[in-house]
Amino acid sequence: MTDSAPAHNELGRRLRRARDRRNMPLSAVSTAADISTAYLQKLESGGVKQPSPNILFQLAEALDLDYAELMRLAGYVVPNRVDETERRRNELTYALSSEELTEDEAEELSKYLDWYRTRNPNS
DSSP, X not given: OOTTSOHHHHHHHHHHHHHHHTTOOHHHHHHHHTSOHHHHHHHHTTOOSSOOHHHHHHHXXXXXXXXXXXXXXXXXXXXXXXXXXXXXXXXXXXXXXXXXXXXXXXXXXXXHHHHHHHHOTTO
C-alpha cells in the first residue's frame, strides 16, 4: 500500500486476493460470512471505509484470514500482544499467502517444511 492509498482499499485488495486464491465466488464468501454479495463487492472495491468488527470476524472465518490483520487494515487499533517470533511467523504467512504459488512451488515448499521439521523436531 502506498502512503496515499486509503487503508480500506488495501483491505479490499486483501479480501479479493484471499477469495481469488481459494477460487471462491462472491456468493460463496458472502453466504459463509452472512453478508450480502453487494456488500462484499463494495468491501473489495474499497467502497466501505470501516466495516464493523463483526463483519471482519465473519470474513476472517470465511476466508481463513487473520482477524487482527483485517481489523488493522480497516483502521481499528489492534493491541500488539504478539511476541517477535509470532510476528515474524505472521509476516511470513501473509507474504506467502499474498503471492500466487504455482503447484510446483507449493509442492516444493511442502517438501522443504517436511524435511525441516524432521531435522528440527522442536519447530
